[in-house]
Amino acid sequence: MITVNALHKTFRTHQVLKDVTTTIPSSCITAIIGPNGSGKTTLMKCIIGLVRPDTGTIDVDGMTALDNPECRTMIGYMSQVARYPDNLTPQDLVAMIRGIRKGQRDTADELIAEFELEGHMRKPMRVLSGGTRQKVGAVLALMFTPSTVLLDEPTAGLDPLSTERLKERILAMRSQGATIAISSHVLSDIQELADRIVYVQEGIVAYDGTVQELYMQSGETSLGKAVTSIIRRSGALRS
Amino acid sequence: MHRAYPGGENTLRHLLSVAANGDTIRVMPGVHRGHTFDIRTSITLLGQPGAVIDAASTGSSILLVNADDVAIRNLTIRNVAVSYVDDNAAIKVIQRQRVAITNCRIENGFFAIYLSKSSNCRVTGNTIIGTERDESNSGNGIHAWTCRDILVSDNSVSGHRDGIYFEFMRHGTVMRNHSWRNARYGLHFMFSDSCSYKTNTFEYNGAGVAVMYSKWIEMFDNNFQHNWGPTSYGLLLKDITDGHLRGNRFVHNSVAIHGEQASRILMHNNTFVRNGYGLRILGGCELNTITNNAFDGNTFDVTTGTRESNNLFRENYWSAYDGYDLDRDGYGDVPYHPVRLYALLVEQMPSAVILMHTAFITILDLTERIIPTMTPETLVDSKPLMRPSTMQP
Amino acid sequence: MMTILLRYVVRDVLRSKWLALYLTFFAAVTEGLLYFTAGEAKTVIGLMNVVLLLIPLAAVVFGTLHVHHNRDFVELMLTQPVSRPSIFGALYLGVALPFMAAFVIGVGVPSILHGVAFTAPFQALIGTGCALTMVFFAIAYFVGVAIQDKATAMGAAFLLWLLFGVVYDGVILGVTVAFADYPLEMATIGMIVGNPIDLARIIVMLTFDYAALMGYTGAVFQQFFGTTTGIMVSTLSLALWTLIPVYAGYRTFCRKDW
Numbered sequence: 001m002i003t004v005n006a007l008h009k010t011f012r013t014h015q016v017l018k019d020v021t022t023t024i025p026s027s028c029i030t031a032i033i034g035p036n037g038s039g040k041t042t043l044m045k046c047i048i049g050l051v052r053p054d055t056g057t058i059d060v061d062g063m064t065a066l067d068n069p070e071c072r073t074m075i076g077y078m079s080q081v082a083r084y085p086d087n088l089t090p091q092d093l094v095a096m097i098r099g100i101r102k103g104q105r106d107t108a109d110e111l112i113a114e115f116e117l118e119g120h121m122r123k124p125m126r127v128l129s130g131g132t133r134q135k136v137g138a139v140l141a142l143m144f145t146p147s148t149v150l151l152d153e154p155t156a157g158l159d160p161l162s163t164e165r166l167k168e169r170i171l172a173m174r175s176q177g178a179t180i181a182i183s184s185h186v187l188s189d190i191q192e193l194a195d196r197i198v199y200v201q202e203g204i205v206a207y208d209g210t211v212q213e214l215y216m217q218s219g220e221t222s223l224g225k226a227v228t229s230i231i232r233r234s235g236a237l238r239s
Numbered sequence: 240m241h242r243a244y245p246g247g248e249n250t251l252r253h254l255l256s257v258a259a260n261g262d263t264i265r266v267m268p269g270v271h272r273g274h275t276f277d278i279r280t281s282i283t284l285l286g287q288p289g290a291v292i293d294a295a296s297t298g299s300s301i302l303l304v305n306a307d308d309v310a311i312r313n314l315t316i317r318n319v320a321v322s323y324v325d326d327n328a329a330i331k332v333i334q335r336q337r338v339a340i341t342n343c344r345i346e347n348g349f350f351a352i353y354l355s356k357s358s359n360c361r362v363t364g365n366t367i368i369g370t371e372r373d374e375s376n377s378g379n380g381i382h383a384w385t386c387r388d389i390l391v392s393d394n395s396v397s398g399h400r401d402g403i404y405f406e407f408m409r410h411g412t413v414m415r416n417h418s419w420r421n422a423r424y425g426l427h428f429m430f431s432d433s434c435s436y437k438t439n440t441f442e443y444n445g446a447g448v449a450v451m452y453s454k455w456i457e458m459f460d461n462n463f464q465h466n467w468g469p470t471s472y473g474l475l476l477k478d479i480t481d482g483h484l485r486g487n488r489f490v491h492n493s494v495a496i497h498g499e500q501a502s503r504i505l506m507h508n509n510t511f512v513r514n515g516y517g518l519r520i521l522g523g524c525e526l527n528t529i530t531n532n533a534f535d536g537n538t539f540d541v542t543t544g545t546r547e548s549n550n551l552f553r554e555n556y557w558s559a560y561d562g563y564d565l566d567r568d569g570y571g572d573v574p575y576h577p578v579r580l581y582a583l584l585v586e587q588m589p590s591a592v593i594l595m596h597t598a599f600i601t602i603l604d605l606t607e608r609i610i611p612t613m614t615p616e617t618l619v620d621s622k623p624l625m626r627p628s629t630m631q632p
Numbered sequence: 633m634m635t636i637l638l639r640y641v642v643r644d645v646l647r648s649k650w651l652a653l654y655l656t657f658f659a660a661v662t663e664g665l666l667y668f669t670a671g672e673a674k675t676v677i678g679l680m681n682v683v684l685l686l687i688p689l690a691a692v693v694f695g696t697l698h699v700h701h702n703r704d705f706v707e708l709m710l711t712q713p714v715s716r717p718s719i720f721g722a723l724y725l726g727v728a729l730p731f732m733a734a735f736v737i738g739v740g741v742p743s744i745l746h747g748v749a750f751t752a753p754f755q756a757l758i759g760t761g762c763a764l765t766m767v768f769f770a771i772a773y774f775v776g777v778a779i780q781d782k783a784t785a786m787g788a789a790f791l792l793w794l795l796f797g798v799v800y801d802g803v804i805l806g807v808t809v810a811f812a813d814y815p816l817e818m819a820t821i822g823m824i825v826g827n828p829i830d831l832a833r834i835i836v837m838l839t840f841d842y843a844a845l846m847g848y849t850g851a852v853f854q855q856f857f858g859t860t861t862g863i864m865v866s867t868l869s870l871a872l873w874t875l876i877p878v879y880a881g882y883r884t885f886c887r888k889d890w
Contacts, residue, residue, distance in 0.1 A: 011889070045889070045890065048710075048711045049710060049711070050707060050710055050711065050889065050890040051889040051890065052887065052889060069712075069713045069714055069715045069716075070713060071713075072711060072712060072713040072714075073713040075711070077711040079704065079707060079708075079711075082704040082707075082708070083703070083704040083705075084704060084705050084708065085640075085641075085644040085702055085705050086644070086648070086701075087643070087644045087645075087646075087647035087648055088640060088643060088644050088647075092640055092643060093640075093708075095640075096636065096637070096639075096640045097712065099636040099639075100633065100636055100637070100712045100713065100714055101712070101713065124647070140708065
């Protein structure tokens with residue numbers, strides 16, 4: 001479970017997160033959605049520690065996440081399309097992550113097989129395609145079966161088959177009790193996976209609830225329309 | 240024929256007092272102690288192998304030549320008393336003629352051979368080894384004051400203030416000497432006209448040769464090398480006119496030639512290799528002619544303190560010259576300006592020397608060469624040699 | 633933890649063609665100078681000119697680029713249970729040390745073959761070259777971390793190189809000209825010690841009898857650097873020039889949002 005309380009973040013003069021408070025429960029897939037630049041990636045980066053919030057607190061399974069490398073032992077993070085050092089191989093990266101998380105049990109070999117990466121493991125990263133690099137990113141994020149998973153646009157650049165495999169993985173981890181947060185532009189993915197929606201707009205949480213609640217409140221039957229209706233309502237709220 | 244023994248009746252001092260003109264005294268092996276041996280007649284003093292005259296650093300000079308036509312040969316003389324009042328010497332010759340000092344060995348002479356107001360004397364083949372002291376506490380190796388027609392040749396002089404010192408000399412000749420490790424100069428001319436020095440080697444001295452307040456000095460085929468230090472140079476030309484430098488080699492001196500008020504000097508077929516400064520011509524150096532010399536790998540080939548120059552540079556070889564010779568006549572087609580802007584700056588502001596070998600200075604020099612603004616325009620070799628001249632005059 | 637990260641940063645850099653090029657270049661220049669140039673002083677001066685310009689340039693360019701080029705790799709490390717100081721340490725040392733080693737091997741092997749490696753000038757040259765590597769990679773890392781935009785960061789790094797390598801000496805000359813009537817020796821020592829490139833140059837030049845060329849000023853310098861104070865002050869200067877940018881880079885890195 002991730003508890004975010006009164007989170008503020010300003011980049012120079014631009015206020016990206018304004019008093020974000022939300023709870024992302026375990027055994028559940030939470031979709032963090034919102035328009036471009038709404039602050040959803042910043043929120044995720046705050047949880048993983050890439051961005052340092054100005055004020056507010058974040059707890060992951062009861063442990064503070066701010067300035068606490070220890071906390072990241074149980075978090076797996078998969079970023080948007082990643083570039084890795086030109087001259088290292090996926091093999092090197094997997095070995096490096098293993099070295100860092102010494103003693104933790106890992107399922108890297110299983111994942112490598114699942115994403116059909118065996119043939120690429122010894123090639124330098126610079127020769128691999130964007131999709132392959134994304135799959136390597138998935139392996140690195142999921143290999144330690146983290147209890148908390150943060151996925152930032154995980155399916156971008158992936159082929160349909162790998163997308164399916166990744167979704168299966170995510171669903172399996174939910175059934176094992178993991179806390180899962182996904183940010184995505186692909187509404188069909190969200191419709192398929194998400195149990196809960198956190199809708200972020202201009203740095204505030206405009207909607208926070210289950211998908212069922214969303215349908216009921218909006219009276220719509222498709223996620224797209226439901227979301228549109230929220231946007232309209234939040235606009236009304238502000239004015 | 241007399242034989243002088245260290246002990247007994249026939250001591251050197253006794254024999255000197257009885258010897259007649261034309262006599263020879265053989266100085267027999269052994270240590271003859273004492274000083275102030277007075278030579279009053281025209282004799283030959285002949286050292287036998289192992290004969291040593293030792294003053295044990297007491298008294299005054301050791302041999303005093305007070306007669307003309309004296310010859311002193313093959314003697315070892317040592318330990319002259321140091322004095323700050325008297326110029327004590329191993330052999331002192333005052334107001335005499337035709338004295339020859341040959342193949343002697345002088346160790347720890349304060350002054351070794353001292354000639355005053357004498358003429359037609361010869362100092363040849365001697366080995367003179369001083370005790371290395373600093374400049375103010377040591378005397379000169381071969382010292383000649385107000386003399387005429389003196390020949391100094393084939394000596395080796397080290398460990399003195401000046402190896403060879405001439406003051407008010409006329410027609411002095413210095414040949415084939417090796418003057419080294421002297422505290423001040425290897426060879427020093429003051430107010431001495433019409434002298435010459437040839438085929439000598441001056442190395443590891445405080446400075447190689449100083450020619451000051453003199454005229455008509457011939458300087459041929461000498462080696463000036465390893466005279467290295469913050470205040471050192473190979474050859475100092477100060478207030479001199481009408482000198483002639485030919486065929487000398489200047490290797491690895493911090494300054495090869497330092498000129499002040501040196502005029503009408505003819506300088507040709509000399510070689511300047513790996514010196515800090517090749518030619519450093521400061522104020523009042525005028526109407527000098529510098530031709531057919533080779534400047535090879537010096538940090539600064541030529542420096543000058545002024546923008547004006549009426550010295551003639553022509554047909555020299557410059558290793559730093561990067562021009563071309565399209566018509567293949569052996570001379571570069573573009574004139575060469577040997578003075579770098581940086582050299583000029585250093586002459587005017589010595590502490591700028593700390594920027595030596597910086598990129599900034601390289602850029603500055605390059606800019607100056609493209610657009611000359613400060614370096615002397617008239618100091619130019621209009622016909623630089625493409626290859627060092629091998630031609631001898 | 634840092635050593636694990638260091639191993640992979642080093643592995644990446646070791647496989648870089650730039651490092652191979654760097655090593656080959658120094659080996660070729662050293663061998664060329666030793667082979668074709670007569671006289672130790674000339675060889676050392678030639679090599680010194682290359683070292684003093686190229687090490688800082690390569691360091692600022694490659695160091696700044698490296699930070700920007702490896703953003704995602706840095707992010708990957710940041711999302712692992714590793715503290716930020718360890719990551720910064722691994723990045724800085726992981727790049728600076730291979731470049732230092734490439735320089736030492738590039739200059740060292742030919743000079744060992746020519747039997748000059750253990751002479752004072754070569755030792756000074758290799759030592760100051762290593763110090764400059766540390767100094768300028770530290771500066772590069774600070775610039776790379778502090779400036780978000782790649783082109784701006786590169787521009788800033790290049791300007792810093794120009795400042796230390798060229799402009800600074802112009803300022804010294806300007807001061808020398810402006811205060812020509814005053815005794816400037818101590819002031820020049822201060823200015824020289826303030827710039828790692830100038831300091832390296834003077835240390836190398838004082839190891840062979842070049843100081844004599846520098847007249848009275850040279851004598852003052854030789855005296856200064858001959859004393860324990862002089863050695864301590866110059867070591868301190870190079871250490872500070874490494875530690876201050878490393879610290880600034882470290883602070884910026886630890887507070888940075890990725």
